[in-house]
Amino acid sequence: MVSLPEELQAREAAARQRVEELQAEAAELAVRLEKAQADLSRLEITRETVAQVLAELSAAENAPQARGAPEPKEAPVPHGIGVMAVPPWREGLVAGVLPDVYRDIVEIVADATGPLQAKQIVPRIGLEATTAKIEGTRGKLKRLVERGWLDEDTPGRFTLARHDGDVGRVNSR
Numbered sequence: 001m002v003s004l005p006e007e008l009q010a011r012e013a014a015a016r017q018r019v020e021e022l023q024a025e026a027a028e029l030a031v032r033l034e035k036a037q038a039d040l041s042r043l044e045i046t047r048e049t050v051a052q053v054l055a056e057l058s059a060a061e062n063a064p065q066a067r068g069a070p071e072p073k074e075a076p077v078p079h080g081i082g083v084m085a086v087p088p089w090r091e092g093l094v095a096g097v098l099p100d101v102y103r104d105i106v107e108i109v110a111d112a113t114g115p116l117q118a119k120q121i122v123p124r125i126g127l128e129a130t131t132a133k134i135e136g137t138r139g140k141l142k143r144l145v146e147r148g149w150l151d152e153d154t155p156g157r158f159t160l161a162r163h164d165g166d167v168g169r170v171n172s173r
Contacts, residue, residue: 089148
C-alpha cells in the first residue's frame with residue numbers, strides 16, 4: 001500500500017507535468033497567433049494598396065489630357081486620415097476592390113428588386129437609422145454614382161449602374 005504523502009507527491013508530479021505540457025502548447029499557440037496576425041496585416045495592407053493603385057490607374061485612364069498641356073511634375077498623394085479609395089468603375093473591375101462599406105452598399109443595391117433610398121440602405125449595412133447616418137450613406141451613394149458604380153435615375157433613388165454588356169451582377173471577390 002502507498003502512503004498518503006507518496007500519493008500526494010505522485011499527483012503533484014503529474015499535475016506539474018500537465019502544467020508544463022499546457023504551457024508548451026500555449027507558447028506554440030502564441031507563436032502561431034503572432035504569425036497569423038502578421039499574415040492578416042500584410043493582406044490588409046496589400047488589399048488597400050491594390051485598391052489605391054487601381055483608383056489611381058482608373059483616374060489616369062479617365063482623365064482627358066489636353067494636347068500641349070504640361071504634365072504634372074508630381075502625382076497628388078492622398079493625405080489625411082480616413083481617405084477612402086473608391087475607384088471609378090471600368091470593365092472587369094469588381095465590387096471587391098471597394099472599401100467594405102461601399103462594397104456592402106453596392107451588393108445591397110444589386111440584390112434589391114428596385115431602386116433604394118439611403119434610409120432603406122442604412123439599416124441593411126448595420127447602422128442606426130439616424131439623420132447623420134442616412135446623410136453619410138447618401139454621400140457614399142452619390143460618390144458611387146459619380147464613379148459609375150450606381151445610377152440615380154430619380155433624385156434619391158439608387159440602382160446598380162448598367163454598362164454595355166453588363167448583366168447587372170456584382171462580383172465581390
